[in-house]
Amino acid sequence: MKKINSLLLGLAFTASLFSAPSFAATSDGYQIQFPINKMGYTPPPTPEPADSISCGEQHCIALVKGTIWAVGLNNYGQLGTGDGTGHTSWVNTGVAATSISAGGSSSYAINSAGYVLVTGFNNYGQLGIGNTSNVSAWLQTTFKANSIIASYSNAYAIVNGIAYSVGFNNTGALAIGNTTSKSTWQNTNLAVTKISAQFNHVYAISGGKLYFSGLNCCGQYGKGMAPAQINTWTNEGIDVIDVAATGWGGLIIKSDGVVWGSGQNLYGALGLGYFSPSGVNAGDLYTWMNTGVVASNVYASYYATYIKKDGVLYSAGQNSNGQLGLNLPLTTNVNRFTSTGLQPTIVAANGDGIIISDGSKNIMVAGNNLSGKFGNGNSSGKISAFTTITEPFKVPSSN
Numbered sequence: 001m002k003k004i005n006s007l008l009l010g011l012a013f014t015a016s017l018f019s020a021p022s023f024a025a026t027s028d029g030y031q032i033q034f035p036i037n038k039m040g041y042t043p044p045p046t047p048e049p050a051d052s053i054s055c056g057e058q059h060c061i062a063l064v065k066g067t068i069w070a071v072g073l074n075n076y077g078q079l080g081t082g083d084g085t086g087h088t089s090w091v092n093t094g095v096a097a098t099s100i101s102a103g104g105s106s107s108y109a110i111n112s113a114g115y116v117l118v119t120g121f122n123n124y125g126q127l128g129i130g131n132t133s134n135v136s137a138w139l140q141t142t143f144k145a146n147s148i149i150a151s152y153s154n155a156y157a158i159v160n161g162i163a164y165s166v167g168f169n170n171t172g173a174l175a176i177g178n179t180t181s182k183s184t185w186q187n188t189n190l191a192v193t194k195i196s197a198q199f200n201h202v203y204a205i206s207g208g209k210l211y212f213s214g215l216n217c218c219g220q221y222g223k224g225m226a227p228a229q230i231n232t233w234t235n236e237g238i239d240v241i242d243v244a245a246t247g248w249g250g251l252i253i254k255s256d257g258v259v260w261g262s263g264q265n266l267y268g269a270l271g272l273g274y275f276s277p278s279g280v281n282a283g284d285l286y287t288w289m290n291t292g293v294v295a296s297n298v299y300a301s302y303y304a305t306y307i308k309k310d311g312v313l314y315s316a317g318q319n320s321n322g323q324l325g326l327n328l329p330l331t332t333n334v335n336r337f338t339s340t341g342l343q344p345t346i347v348a349a350n351g352d353g354i355i356i357s358d359g360s361k362n363i364m365v366a367g368n369n370l371s372g373k374f375g376n377g378n379s380s381g382k383i384s385a386f387t388t389i390t391e392p393f394k395v396p397s398s399n
Helices: 002-016
Strands: 022-026 029-033 052-055 059-064 067-072 087-096 099-103 106-110 115-120 135-144 147-150 154-159 162-167 182-191 194-197 201-206 209-215 229-245 249-254 258-264 284-294 297-300 304-309 312-317 334-339 346-350 353-357 363-368 382-389
Touching (some): 059 099, 059 106, 147 194, 201 229, 229 297, 249 284, 249 297, 284 304, 297 346, 304 334, 304 346
Antiparallel strands (some): 022 029, 052 059, 059 067, 067 087, 099 106, 106 115, 115 135, 201 209, 209 229, 229 249, 249 258, 258 284, 297 304, 304 312, 312 334, 353 363
């Protein structure tokens, strides 16, 4: 009897180190199970997939299980960590959000209550907080939106279907009828379903039609060399299903699914099969040109462009940093959309690089890893072939 009592006492002591035991039936009878959670043991973090990724010039942010992660340069506070320290591996900021967008050196998010969160560079008032002071930690503003589209030094929001804009406006890219930069969100009075912008110009889709505002120095407007600048939304009269702004031009998908391009084509980014055509200034095209390629989506960085065709990612344009991901020499630019062989569900292209994900717990990167914005643990090297970063988002497990 003493041995039995000692055994029960030992079991009780052992059980006190764990949570309440449970009993599981086995082929040999019953097995007692004690979940580990009271011995100071910390389970390893669990790798998780990113729900979305967005990149600025030298930083990127991701949304993982409703929390913002960040990596790269942090000189203006664009990572939102509050300390100005850059990171070459992804860090969990602990800030909850439902959507994100990064552009230039600024970052934006929307929380579950619909409020816009901002951090980073604010030299033109692009954070929309009524001043031009930078912000180093995620700040909840009083502005509510359904989605945010960050550009280089300005930003756009869709609020109940209406386009709003803020920030740099010297070229009329805010589409508000003037060229005055704004530090508070401006109602552009256009109902939209999509917005895509770069530093000097912006496109929108409204009622299935393509709209434009901003600089037309290189044929961004796609309707000729004049006017040189447009300060308010202008209907181009083209039926489109998608649009992406390049640094000095754009790609559209017309209603029949064919990709067209206009603007700067010096590096072949319009995918037309040629570079710097004769008879135009430095490779600029001033009218929308048919690429002959059918696609479902278009994406763009500054001088490189990407499309999805039958789920596969294709790339074209400048490759000086390997941003096309085609494993070509860095001196080889590409003037036709060329298959990467990959089928991503997330595409985040900006600056001289691109991050993609197929929904797994890994990501793939190509291009310039300046400031460590890919999150592979270093800040050196130009990556010319899509390279896998294994499980960069590791979320602490609950005990």
